[in-house]
Amino acid sequence: MADTVVHTREQTSAQGAPKGVGRLPRAAVHHPWWFALPALVVFAGFFLLPNLLNFYYPFTNWSSYHADIAFTGLDNFRTVADDGSLLRAIRTTLLYALLAALFQNGFGLVLALLLESDSRFNRFFRAVFFLPVLISALATGYVFQALLDQDGALNSVLGTDIPWLGSTTWTLVVVTLIHGWKWMGLSMLIYLAGLKGIPGDMLEAARMDGAGPWRTFWSVRWPMLAPAVTFNVTTALIGSMNTFDIVQATTGGGPAAATEVFNIYMFRVFGQGLYAQASAMSLVLFLVVVAVAIPLVVGLRRREQLL
Amino acid sequence: MSATVAWRYGRPALVLLLAGLAVGVPLWLVAVTSAKPQAESIKPNLDLPRHWQPGGNYADAVGQGEMLRGFLNSLLVVVPSVVLVLLLGAGAAWVFARRKSKLVSTAYALCISGLLLPPAVITIVMELRQLGLAGSRPGMIAVYTGMYLSTSIFFMTGFIRAIPMELEEAARIDGATPWRIFRRIVLPLLRPVIATATIMVMLYAWSDVFYAFFVLGGGERATLPLNLYQVASAQLYLNNWHLVFAYVVVMSLPMVAVFVVGQRKIVSGITSGAVK
Numbered sequence: 001m002a003d004t005v006v007h008t009r010e011q012t013s014a015q016g017a018p019k020g021v022g023r024l025p026r027a028a029v030h031h032p033w034w035f036a037l038p039a040l041v042v043f044a045g046f047f048l049l050p051n052l053l054n055f056y057y058p059f060t061n062w063s064s065y066h067a068d069i070a071f072t073g074l075d076n077f078r079t080v081a082d083d084g085s086l087l088r089a090i091r092t093t094l095l096y097a098l099l100a101a102l103f104q105n106g107f108g109l110v111l112a113l114l115l116e117s118d119s120r121f122n123r124f125f126r127a128v129f130f131l132p133v134l135i136s137a138l139a140t141g142y143v144f145q146a147l148l149d150q151d152g153a154l155n156s157v158l159g160t161d162i163p164w165l166g167s168t169t170w171t172l173v174v175v176t177l178i179h180g181w182k183w184m185g186l187s188m189l190i191y192l193a194g195l196k197g198i199p200g201d202m203l204e205a206a207r208m209d210g211a212g213p214w215r216t217f218w219s220v221r222w223p224m225l226a227p228a229v230t231f232n233v234t235t236a237l238i239g240s241m242n243t244f245d246i247v248q249a250t251t252g253g254g255p256a257a258a259t260e261v262f263n264i265y266m267f268r269v270f271g272q273g274l275y276a277q278a279s280a281m282s283l284v285l286f287l288v289v290v291a292v293a294i295p296l297v298v299g300l301r302r303r304e305q306l307l
Numbered sequence: 308m309s310a311t312v313a314w315r316y317g318r319p320a321l322v323l324l325l326a327g328l329a330v331g332v333p334l335w336l337v338a339v340t341s342a343k344p345q346a347e348s349i350k351p352n353l354d355l356p357r358h359w360q361p362g363g364n365y366a367d368a369v370g371q372g373e374m375l376r377g378f379l380n381s382l383l384v385v386v387p388s389v390v391l392v393l394l395l396g397a398g399a400a401w402v403f404a405r406r407k408s409k410l411v412s413t414a415y416a417l418c419i420s421g422l423l424l425p426p427a428v429i430t431i432v433m434e435l436r437q438l439g440l441a442g443s444r445p446g447m448i449a450v451y452t453g454m455y456l457s458t459s460i461f462f463m464t465g466f467i468r469a470i471p472m473e474l475e476e477a478a479r480i481d482g483a484t485p486w487r488i489f490r491r492i493v494l495p496l497l498r499p500v501i502a503t504a505t506i507m508v509m510l511y512a513w514s515d516v517f518y519a520f521f522v523l524g525g526g527e528r529a530t531l532p533l534n535l536y537q538v539a540s541a542q543l544y545l546n547n548w549h550l551v552f553a554y555v556v557v558m559s560l561p562m563v564a565v566f567v568v569g570q571r572k573i574v575s576g577i578t579s580g581a582v583k
Contacts, residue, residue: 030475031405032485039399039456040414042391046453047421050434054427062433114322121319127570128326131334134562136514138532139555142539143333146340146351146548153336156352181329189574213314234423242425244517245532249539263517270429270521279429286425293423 051286058280064273076280085257085265089281090288093241093261096176097292100240103180105232108187113217115188116195126192130185140182141249148174148250165251168258175259179246183239187232194228195221223307230300238293241285262288341365341552348549361553368538368553376527377534384444384523384530385512388451392508393501395452396459401493403460404467415464421457426450428521435522447522451512459504466500467493502572506565513562531558 058076062069080086111129115122132140147153148164155161165171198221206216244263247253253260253268260268262285270278332353340348342361347354368374403415431450432441440446474496478488516532523529525537535558539551566573 030479030485030488031402033402035398035485035489036402036414039395039418039460042395042449042452043418043421043456046431046434046449047426047456048417050427050430051424053430053434057430057433111325114318114325121322125322125326127566128330130566131330131563134510134566135555135559136516136532136535136562138514138516138535138539139559142535142551142555143337146552147333147336149351151350153352156350238423245514248516266429267517267520275429275433279427282425282427282429286427289423289425297423 054279054283054286057276058283060276062276062279064275072276076277079277080280085260086281086284088257089260089262089265090284092172092259093243093285093288094292095172096179096243096247096259096261097237097240099173099176100179100183100243101233101236103177104183104187104236104240105229107180107184108232109191111184111188112191112195116192126185126188129188132182133185135182137182137245138249140178141246144178144181144246145250166255168256171251171255172259175247175250176240178250179240179243182246183236187236190228190232191225194225198224226304226307230297230304234293234296234300237296238289241289241292337552337555340548341556343549345547345549348552349546351548364549364553365557368550368557371538371550373529373534374531374554374557377529377531380444380523380528381513381530381532384447384451384519385509387444387448388455388512389505389508391448391452392455392459393504396456396463396504397494397497397501398489399456400460400463400467401489403464405472415460419457419461419464421454422461426454426518428518431518432521442522442524442526442528444523444528447519447528450518450522451508451515454518455508455511458507462500462504462507463497466497470496499572499575502569506569506573509565510562514558 057069059071059073060069061072061075077086080089111126115126115129135143145152145165149155150161150163150166152164154164164174202220202224203216206220211219241261242263243261244267247259247261247264248267251259253264262281266278266281266285269281336351336353339353339355340351341364342359343356343364344358344360347356347358399418403411403418435441435443435446435450438446440449470493474492475488478492483491514532515530516536519530519533520536523533525533529537535551535554538547538554541547
């Protein structure tokens with residue numbers, strides 16, 4: 001029964017097709033828009049629309065303490081600016097993103113160079129270094145809390161009493177190191193792909209010309225890795241501006257708000273019922289990401305062309 | 308010459324050392340702590356348990372941590388999200404890859420903007436409340452689908468552009484409808500990139516606690532990561548590292564299993580999608 005239906009429909013479309021081709025551009029017949037429609041609707045409804053609404057709610061008094069929502073202008077922004085959280089969150093988040101991207105890419109590139117050739121040994125250890133990617137960021141955070149706590153495993157091994165997660169200056173660096181640890185496996189894979197894409201005769205030619213490993217790396221491999229660098233640096237930098245789990249699990253934003261990135265702030269303030277204030281921070285995060293992403297992507301693309 | 312020799316012998320030694328310190332030590336800590344009684348795990352260390360009780364800990368994590376419910380809740384939001392992201396993403400990617408116009412490139416640019424832009428999580432909550440979807444699984448699925456569509460559309464559009472048009476044209480001459488071509492030709496060809504998109508989206512959605520916190524909150528529909536967060540937050544009062552790590556192990560195993568099964572495809576998909 002079902003077969004017959006399909007069959008008839010095919011026949012009609014076969015007869016109808018030449019007519020359609022005559023009137024419409026080919027693509028309109030063969031790749032109709034309605035294939036993209038469901039995705040467009042969901043994406044517009046649950047990604048774009050909230051981001052648009054995010055340009056309105058920060059200017060209201062929306063909270064769990066008011067029955068209805070009224071326009072209040074810049075009040076929320078004034079509050080977060082006056083208590084110092086605005087500038088602190090911007091600074092902390094940017095520093096976090098910068099260091100996390102640096103560590104993630106540094107570790108990833110070193111691992112890729114160490115494990116470049118396709119031996120069984122290397123394949124096994126690639127999987128080992130990819131393991132942290134598979135463990136949730138929240139779990140990663142708890143593992144390192146247990147490791148780095150003042151009463152934790154590292155101090156017990158070293159016989160020291162260092163508050164690894166308790167310094168207002170250095171804890172941010174420690175947390176970004178953990179971030180780099182968690183994601184280094186993904187960067188490694190992408191750098192490995194980049195290294196594989198370098199033609200063998202190019203490396204051969206460099207060797208014939210008497211280039212040592214260092215010279216080959218800087219003059220041949222590194223420039224050829226440009227697309228991998230673009231992808232890795234962009235995703236790492238932008239992705240880590242959206243960080244939450246690792247920070248929440250290791251420090252919860254402390255000590256003394258030293259690691260309070262945007263999402264930690266939103267989480268905390270939303271929990272207090274101050275929705276509009278949290279949404280103000282969310283708008284600032286959006287603007288900061290845009291401000292970083294556009295020059296970054298443009299700059300790295302241009303660099304790819306030059307190299 | 309001596310540099311080459313040093314590399315030949317030094318490299319594997321360095322790899323072993325790094326793997327042992329960077330990955331081995333944390334995993335060892337998780338494994339031994341999850342087998343210790345509470346008294347031994349208050350101050351976490353790398354010692355073997357003096358008294359082994361892995362079974363008891365895992366049973367407690369399952370019982371006190373509402374693990375089975377969390378597991379089911381995670382499945383009920385992650386699986387539909389992944390399926391929707393793949394199906395809707397493939398449809399959109401097909402149109403974006405094959406049609407050429409200003410409108411198409413604008414729609415494509417908008418759709419992949421989610422790769423860079425952060426989701427506006429606070430106003431998502433507001434919108435879901437107005438739609439009556441707050442705290443519900445359909446709401447969570449819609450949010451994950453909206454968030455991760457960009458990833459799948461980006462990977463799939465690049466992939467489809469590399470598929471020769473002739474394959475579709477041959478079918479068209481035989482009288483196949485667009486729907487039939489999509490289902491019988493495009494979707495099967497997308498297999499490798501579907502594997503990549505699946506693992507990426509699963510990876511994000513399975514371990515997400517941030518968005519789940521805003522959309523689902525705690526309670527009956529809490530997913531595994533939300534439960535883990537609850538268990539570990541109780542830490543302040545009862546120091547239950549043994550339970551936290553039992554939970555971590557159980558929560559990570561499904562992802563490790565997915566990776567082991569799909570490893571080949573995942574690696575090749577990531578590499579062909581990201582670096583061209």
